[in-house]
Amino acid sequence: MAQKKFVVGCFDEEKVLFPAVKQVRTAGYKIKDVYTPFAVHGLDHALGMRETSLHTAGFIYGITGTATAVSTISWIFTKDWPLNIGGKPHFALPAWVPIIFELTVLFAAVGMVMTFCWLCQLAPGVKKHHFHKRATDDLFVMVIECTDKTNTDDLLAFLKTNGAIETDVQVAEEEWWFGTYDKEDDLYNTKQVAL
Amino acid sequence: MASIKEQFEIPGSLKTWSYALIGIGAAALLYGMFTKGFSADEHEQVHFWGTLMYNTIFWTLVTNAAMFFICFSTMAQAAWMQSFRRIAEAISTLVPIFGGITLLVLFYVILSHNHHIYHWLDAEAVAKDPILKGKVGFLNPTFFIVWTSLTIILWSYFGYRMRQISLEADIAPMDHETAHKFNIRSMTRSGFFLVWFGLTVASTIPWLWLMSLDAHWYSTMYSWYTFASSFVAGMALIALWLVYMKNKGYMELSNSEHLHDVGKFMFAFSIFWTYLWFSQYMLIWYANIPEETVYFKHRVQGAYKPIFFLNLFINFLCPLIILMKRSAKRNFTLVAFMAVLILFGHWIDFYQMVMGSLMKEHVSLGWLDFGILSFFVGVMILMVARSLASKPLIPKYHPFLKESIIHQV
Numbered sequence: 001m002a003q004k005k006f007v008v009g010c011f012d013e014e015k016v017l018f019p020a021v022k023q024v025r026t027a028g029y030k031i032k033d034v035y036t037p038f039a040v041h042g043l044d045h046a047l048g049m050r051e052t053s054l055h056t057a058g059f060i061y062g063i064t065g066t067a068t069a070v071s072t073i074s075w076i077f078t079k080d081w082p083l084n085i086g087g088k089p090h091f092a093l094p095a096w097v098p099i100i101f102e103l104t105v106l107f108a109a110v111g112m113v114m115t116f117c118w119l120c121q122l123a124p125g126v127k128k129h130h131f132h133k134r135a136t137d138d139l140f141v142m143v144i145e146c147t148d149k150t151n152t153d154d155l156l157a158f159l160k161t162n163g164a165i166e167t168d169v170q171v172a173e174e175e176w177w178f179g180t181y182d183k184e185d186d187l188y189n190t191k192q193v194a195l
Numbered sequence: 196m197a198s199i200k201e202q203f204e205i206p207g208s209l210k211t212w213s214y215a216l217i218g219i220g221a222a223a224l225l226y227g228m229f230t231k232g233f234s235a236d237e238h239e240q241v242h243f244w245g246t247l248m249y250n251t252i253f254w255t256l257v258t259n260a261a262m263f264f265i266c267f268s269t270m271a272q273a274a275w276m277q278s279f280r281r282i283a284e285a286i287s288t289l290v291p292i293f294g295g296i297t298l299l300v301l302f303y304v305i306l307s308h309n310h311h312i313y314h315w316l317d318a319e320a321v322a323k324d325p326i327l328k329g330k331v332g333f334l335n336p337t338f339f340i341v342w343t344s345l346t347i348i349l350w351s352y353f354g355y356r357m358r359q360i361s362l363e364a365d366i367a368p369m370d371h372e373t374a375h376k377f378n379i380r381s382m383t384r385s386g387f388f389l390v391w392f393g394l395t396v397a398s399t400i401p402w403l404w405l406m407s408l409d410a411h412w413y414s415t416m417y418s419w420y421t422f423a424s425s426f427v428a429g430m431a432l433i434a435l436w437l438v439y440m441k442n443k444g445y446m447e448l449s450n451s452e453h454l455h456d457v458g459k460f461m462f463a464f465s466i467f468w469t470y471l472w473f474s475q476y477m478l479i480w481y482a483n484i485p486e487e488t489v490y491f492k493h494r495v496q497g498a499y500k501p502i503f504f505l506n507l508f509i510n511f512l513c514p515l516i517i518l519m520k521r522s523a524k525r526n527f528t529l530v531a532f533m534a535v536l537i538l539f540g541h542w543i544d545f546y547q548m549v550m551g552s553l554m555k556e557h558v559s560l561g562w563l564d565f566g567i568l569s570f571f572v573g574v575m576i577l578m579v580a581r582s583l584a585s586k587p588l589i590p591k592y593h594p595f596l597k598e599s600i601i602h603q604v
Contacts, residue, residue, distance in 0.1 A: 041603050055521070086483065094477045 004174045005146040006032065007155045008131050009164035010139045014040060016163035017140045021046045023162050024144065029155065032143040032174075035135035054119070058112045065107025069100040121176045129172040139166075199447050201587040205580045206443065213577035220570020227563045241311045241553050246563050247300050248312075249549035252404055253428075253542055254571045255293040255347075256396065256421070260429025262287035262354040263392055264460075266385035269357070272378070274598035275456055277590060278448040282436045284361060285582035286429070287354050289575060294347035301343055301404065305336050312553060314410040326411050334407050342403060346395045353388035360384055364590035374594035397422050408552040412490045416475035421548075423471050427464035427510075428541040431534035433457060436579065438531040445588055448600050451525040455604045458524030461537060465514035468541075472507070493555045494547060502547050502558060509540030542568065 011017040017034070021043070024031060031047060034040075077083070078090045088095065117123060135141040142164075146152060156167045224247075231243035261283040268276045276283070310317035314327075315334040321327040327334070360381050369377060401421035406413060414420075434457045440446040479487045494503045513536055523529050550559060590596060 059519075086481075088481075094473075094480050097473060097477065 002174060003171055005150075005152075006131065006170050006172055006174075007144045007146060007150070007152055007159070008168050008170055009142045009144070009159035009162075010132055010134070010166040011142065011163060012139060012165050013163075014140070017142070018042075018046055020159070020162040020164065021142065024142070024159070027158065029150075030145045030147075032145045035131060035141040035143070037136055037138060037140075040140070054112060054115060057115045058108050061111030062104045062108035064111075065104040066100055068107070069096070069103035073099060125178055126176045127179060127181060128176045129170075129174075131170060131172070132166075199589060200445050201589060201591070203440070203445055203580070203583045203588055205584050209576065209580055213573045213580070216569045216573030217577065218573075220566055220568070220573055223563060223566020224570055227566065231563070237311050238554075240309065242559055243563065244300065244304055244309065244312060245550055245553040246559075246567055248304070248404075249545045250542075250564075250567045250571055251293060251297045251300055252549075253425070253545040254575065255290065255297045256425035257428045257432060257538075257541075258286050258289040258293055258575070259350055259354075259392075259396065260426045261433060262290065262350070262357065262388065263396070263426065264429060264433065265357060266388045266392070269381050269385040270389060272382070272595075274595035275453060275602040277593050277595045277599040278602075279433075279437050279440075279446055279453060280361065280590065281583065281586065281588050282440065282446075282579075283433050284358050285579045286432055286436065286575075288358070288582040289578055290347075290354055291351040292574065292578060293571070294351060298343065298347055302340065305339055313407060315407060330410070333403075334410065339403060342399065346391075346400055349391050350388075350395070353384070353391060356384050357381075357388060361590055361593075362586065364593035364596075365587050366592065368592045369594055378594060396425070405548055408549060409490055411486065414475050414479070414487075414490070416471050420468070420471040420475055423464055423468040424510075424541045424544050427461060427468055428538050430457060430460040430464065431537040432575075434461060434530050435534040435538070438527050438534070440583075440588075441527065448589060448596075451527070452602050452604050453599075454527065454530055455521070455524045456602075458518060458530050458533075461530075461533065462514055462518040462524065465510060465518070465537065469507075469511040472511075490552075494551050497555065498557050499547055499551050502543060502551075502560070506540065506544050506547060509536055510544060513540075 009020070011020060017040075021031065021034065025048065034043060034047065036043065073096050074091060077092070082090045085092070121128070131143050132139060132141040142159075144155065146155075146169075152169050156169070159167050227243050227246070231239040232247075234240060264276070265280055265283050265287065268280075304312050305316065308316050310320070313334075315321055315330065316336065321331060332338075360377075363377060396418070398418050401418040402413075405421060406417045434454065437446065437449060437454060437457065441449065476491065479491060493499060514533065517523060517529065518533055523533075546560065546564065
């Protein structure tokens, strides 16, 4: 749990946001994230984020599901409790395929949802700081991490010239916490603080 | 758009290759026709006409799948395919040609009463056979000829209407009102094709042309299985032409984003094909009823065993493993390789569907099959290239073109 200083710039149009992201990055500032009301095509590239590995994880979960199904069913039907079902061989692979398929899908789906929640730090009761309430409505909210050397006044002016319609400086909790938003009062005490 | 090359000029090497393929193919076709097709030996006859049948039916259905692709995309108001729709249109111009050959071949088989190919043509045998008697309303020469002719004529006609309306996008920029009307008219025309496609490819035509080779046997999965086979091969053909045109420096507006989505179709419908293949196989295997297993007995346990498992390997395992990764679907070389593999795989699939029923004892895959294949490939290359050269490569004023240019997966 650590508090950090952030500079926040709000944009109301995609075509202003993209050049601004580029300008801010070339100027050497570190963008923590851009919060948007909807998924914006190409923003991840503009931010220089790496390709997600979620699908690789999904593949591994799927293979795990396949292996679980094949080994369990084959052990049950050939070693543990062999049954004669309609004169079929004990190792009746075609009949197992639907179940193998279902378990593959189940493992992949549940695994990927849980991994997604883990990567995005989503869980019941987990709270994170909101930099701007309109990020879920109609504003693109760019959050820039400050270091000791960052001149906030310069940065604010820089954002304004790049088309931000609203800017401010916030000292906020950078990680998630477990509990309620009561802490918000302490953490969101930051309108235009000069440090 | 000044730098866009709108006109395709057929390279000399392409012409040489297609003429060579047609030459080899025509030689094999004629030699086969006189030594086998018109020979007195019925086995030789069945070999030749069966081989010709599955080739011509395969290529008709594959080229028709390109028009199906255009039509369902139009119906869904999809924009992403506009930048390369002319490739699919060019492929679909082959439907009247290959369809015409199919008509000739099937008419010959029906009118010469070749009951070694279609057992239900033998009137005496049908009269003694309660199962075939029950099917006589559907499996009779008159209905076969009428329905087949109607099918091919309407595929060609509705496809022609779709290509004509696409040409309107070359003339002049459209204002909002015109574009809206153009869109509605395109959708109406594609609707006609789609309904007729559903009544034919997705149901009656595979029953009539292919499933009735085993007149006693039936499977409710068969038409969808045939449809999936031809559609995935059709997407592979579109991908192959797209890669070729990009290689020659055309189709500047299409890029790896478009190829990615074509690759997704190839991947997804390979899985869909397997799903239908397996659904058909598993139920019959599990029920184990003699009149149903008769279809699979010589395919799984007899002479066709290697072909049968090669089919599953090429059409399921290879696309599953190779095309799964995002980077693979965006790689032009890999997609081209997979497109060739999938086309070959489904050609083999049609081979075992037809020849597996006609010549149960031994696998005849040889010079005749590859000769006739080379004829169809040659005609396909030449005619698609000509059709591409005959009109602009980009529907310049299509209302959805911009959306296609900025398409991003």
